[in-house]
Amino acid sequence: MALALHNENQLAGYWTGVPARPLTPRSWLQPLSRLLEKHSLLPLPDEAVRHNVVAPVVRRVAKLLPHAHTVDWMHRSMRWFDRWCANRVSSLNDVGAVICYENAALHTFRAAHRQDMATILDAASFHHAWQDRHYDYPESDAVHRRITEHKDAEIEQADYVLTVSELARQSYIDAGFDPVRVAAIPVGCDLERFSHSTEGAQEKHSHDPFTFIFAGHAGLRKGIDTLIEASRRLDQQGINHQIWVAGGEDPNIPWNQAPSLERLGRLTHEELAQRFQRADALVLPSRHDSFGMVVVEALATGCPAMVSEQTGAKQAISENESGWILPAEDTDAWVDRMTWCIHHRDDVASMAPKARRDAQPYSWERYRQRVTAHLTDLLMDSHVPS
Incomplete structure (x- = not known):
């Protein structure tokens, strides 16, 4: 979003915890640069970028604590960053x-309201009331109450609120937020990286188990x-298959119950791109996932996607053409669809061209076009102060 606004000459400033520009050699923060840099540095002008790395440092340390305390301290760190930004808003002019x-x-x-500025919430997740209906929180009731308040x-x-999918937008509407003031702006992915990363990928063979x-x-x-x-x-039915699990994991997952994983x-x-190219289908049975970028990444490689109806990126899938949408916790439905895929391998493989086409609207370039056009229209609209 920062890049999109900068490209349209609409970015007055970008204030962040994670370094977006190289930290200066004389800065006492510079040694933390490698620890904190998770993403590529951004081609933004130095004068537009301000860093405060206290919050991400606290988050890193908090991950060493028991999970219930981690959540509390991560939210505390975000509130500290919020206050740091608030103290600097009064210095802004013509924003x-x-x-x-x-x-x-x-x-x-x-x-910002004291400065007569419009306020726009970038909401990457579902509304918290929706999350609480579908997911048990790890923190104490007192901490959870403080967070939700x-x-x-x-x-x-x-x-105004910007969400990342129609599903996430609906969660705000269900919570009573004015539908006129909440929009869905789907995020993107690096389609080039996933559609052309063939180096190291291995050819599929019909005698390999369905993956x-x-x-x-x-x-x-x-x-x-x-x-x-x-x-x-x-496995109990003697249906040959394998499932690759890529990513981190929660503790105490009963992996030994499924030897084919x-x-x-x-x-x-x-x-990951190489694994998508070698796999036959993506499976993502999320209980709640406001978008799920791996869905469009898999589609970009030609890998059909099987996702739950609680996954925001389901909007990228054409049912029975580039993938399938299933109930989140209906194991029978997942077994039935996975069995069908295993027995109709050629039909699944034939979905690759449609999968690649369905991924095309989700490039970062298309995202930047969507978000800048929407923000321009928004600030000219009478529903939001300008």
Whole structure:
């Protein structure tokens, strides 16, 4: 989004924790640069970028704590970053709007309103009420109550909300947010990397077992237990298959219940692209996934996708043409569809061209076009202050 705004000469500033520009050699923060850089540095002007790495450092340290405490301290760090931004809003001139990432917006929004700026919430997840209906939170009730009260307060201060899928948008509407003030702007992926990364990919052979691939953090939220049970049933029926599991994982996953699952661990983008090209179908039985970028990444390689109806990226799939959409926790439905795929391997393989076509609207270039056009229209609309 920052790049999109910069390319349209609409970016007044980009304030971030993760370094987006190289930290200066004299900066005491410079040694932390390698620790914090998860993404490529951005071609933004130095004067537009401000860093505060306290929040990401706290998040890194918090991951060493028990999970319930990790959540608490991660949210505390985001609130600290929010206050740091809010203290600097008053110095801005000729700025029409601020866009803040969720959980780090409340104080900045309040400061922006005092400056007569529009406030736009960049919401990567579902509305918290929707999440609570579908997912047990690990933190204590007291901490969870404090987090949700903070979320409610920042949503109340938002003039507009940007979500990443129609499914996520609906979660805000279901929670009572004005439909006129919430939009779905699907994110993108590097289609070039996934459609052309053939180096190291191996040719498929008809005598190989039908291979499904799961990509993402293996845990209850992504429905890994549903996949394990489905694989166990296929094994019991003597149906030859294998499932690759790519990504990190929650503790205490009962992997031994499904011998046909192979854990690959965390992969680079290039390694993941090669696995998608070698696999026959993606499986993602998420209980809630506001988008699920791996879906369009798999489609871009020609790998059909089987996803749950609680996955935002389901909107990229043409049913029975580039993939399938199934109930999130209906193991019977997953076993039936996986069995069909195994017995109709040629039909699944024939879906590759349609899968690649369905991925095309989800490039980062198309995202930048969508988001800048929408923000331009938004700030000219009477529903939102300008």
